Amino acid sequence: MILYGRQDISPQDIAAVVEVLNSDYLTQGPCVPAFEKAICELTHADHAVAVNSATSALHIACLALGVGAGDLVWTSPITFVASANCALYCGAEVDFVDVESSTGNMSPAALKAKLETAKARGRLPKVIIPVHLAGHSCDMKTIGALARQYGVSLVEDASHCVGGSHDGDKIGACRYSDITVFSFHPVKIITTAEGGVATTQDARLAEKMALFRSHGITKAVEKLQRPDEGPWYYEQQELGFNYRMTELQAALGLSQLERLQTFVEIRNRLAEQYRRALADSVVTTVDPLAGSLSAYHLQIVRLPDPAKRRAVFEKMQADGIQVHVHYFPVHLQPYYQGLGFAKGDFPIAEQFYSEIMTLPLHPGVSQEQVEFIVQRLLVHVSA
Template identity: 60%
Template sequence: MFMIPYGRHSISDEDIEAVVRVLRSDFLTQGPRIPEFELQIAKKVNANFAVAVNSATSALHLACLALGVKRGDVVWTSPITFVASANCARYCGAQVDFIDIDTRTYNLSIIKLEEKLELAKKEGRLPKVVIPVHLAGQSCEMSEIKELSKKYHFRIIEDASHAVGGMYKGEPIGNCKYSDISVFSFHPVKIITTGEGGVAVTNDAELNHRMARLRSHGITRSQEEMTIPSEGDWFYQQLELGYNYRMTDLQAALGISQLQRLDEFVSKRHDLASNYDKLLKGKPVISPFQHKDSYSAFHLYIVRLKLEEINVTHRQVFERLRSHGIQVNLHYIPVYRHPYYAKMGYKRQDFPEAEAYYSEAISLPLYPDLTFDQQELVVERLLTPLGHQTIF
């Protein structure tokens, strides 16, 4: 059956040649392409430093470790995200809580965040870190979050996994103007890809240094950091318990090549999103809202079904599209619904907007090589079952 995926990488001959050059070089794992990729990413987003790793999940974990998240701490994030945004805090032994989402952007709600902070202050349970998630590539209201961090004394990690190439208030998402650390993902369905991979960017030299050491077993070869004089050129010391979170030179070479087309990819995604907007105008769906301060990277195009206007269920629409080879998805199941988190006692009624969103949302296909003709087919299949009881 012909398939239209919800997301797909775009690989050029130049990308392939970049990887082949590394395969023919002396370096496959740790080599010169990794620091080059880090420099180019940092420059692209106007940050001082970048630490490339094997996944955005690893980058989130390193970010939490670098900020000293530990057992007894509390970390807050959005419930509408992939589980990694919460798991990174659990890896450190911290407790996790969630802030309900904004009714239009589906990012965490500033109103709900402020309310929760005021209550937590009274109870003596303020978060050590808040992790805003830029869902679908649209920035959270980072200026407001930063102001709240000054008042309530928490650190900020931007989960910008969806958002490389996006802008906030006219500046690149990831410049860390409003956060301590920002994290991007380079999974194949994201804006650019390294196969698997991620990066943590920061403007803080010490945070950068700690993340770089932790990604490679906590090992140093720097005499300034060693506890005893070096015993020879072979000598190194493990100073703390780190991890094998390193990116390879193969991945970095692909990333460097892909980065050259980042702006082109984001522009094409905007063209496709605008076309969806036109095709869906006046139909019983809610198209993505775009905040005036944000230029989304448009990793996803998420619609919400107006279930009160149609005669089929959310699940029926989803299954109808899948049965016709259109691989829609749902981003995401609220994190607190997963069995691992549900046993911690979260109440669904505490997150009414996240619950409403989950009952109506569908991510339509969106990737640079998607054609307008394919979009018309997607919309036709989306709308055909509406008003009909029989799915066939």
């Protein structure tokens, strides 16, 4: 089976993890701070807070921005459910902004219209979470300008996007946002097995996220609220969580970061092969915005006939090609329908979902396999 995504683990990666296993620290040692420093150097962010998953990073990002009961958070309906669930974890309400038909990313035009309506009704969101689908950056310059105009905080869900850039800025630099979140799940660009990180330029937000990731506990003498009782003393100052990244994960991440540029180059090369092979066909690729270097977590294509997608999907699987669909719209999930969302609420997202399919794309895919995948796809689409 040609998998749609998978990790690429080298002997150096294994050696890095074994070294930690033979060390004094399996958790809360030197590797996590080193990994955070490396992420800062990569993204040009001043601060990075590493955690056990991108979901955890989204949660503590919302908490750090003060999201709570009575607040409203907007995100994209074309994403994994965590982009929305993180707000519910804080006791807030969730709504969605429809997407661009060309990219599947949050539509600046739809966002502008929704903000105008929300202001008139006196119910603006506290936080907006645009999602960089497939590793392709949203139009953050426009989205950022709208957020500033209406006094709304921004969290970039860049789970797909480590190693990418847009308009000359590294994704994660937070030029237009308060916080950016990355994922290091095994199918992502680099992996820490499970894991995530939040970057920010704001020291205050970084401090809050670091507190929330570790039970709300601090040992820093200068931050204690009671008299210091000795070297053993610590204080719980917030209701935090055990969201810490382990030393094993951080060691793997540090090793993987050494090959990040190579991974991104391979993914872009394979994506270009897909694009050229499908250029004169009825199947179209979902491409990044101009001025972007996409991390190309996913190769998404659009099929000409949504009614035939399931048949094409099943035939591709039978050919030994693991295709996928990213994503079923969050607002149509049964849980969210229970919150009042319904079919037709975000029609462009629903149409986009009905047409898309994800093809295999990762460093383990060969050029010959891309040729085979495209050949089988076009046969099944035309059948």
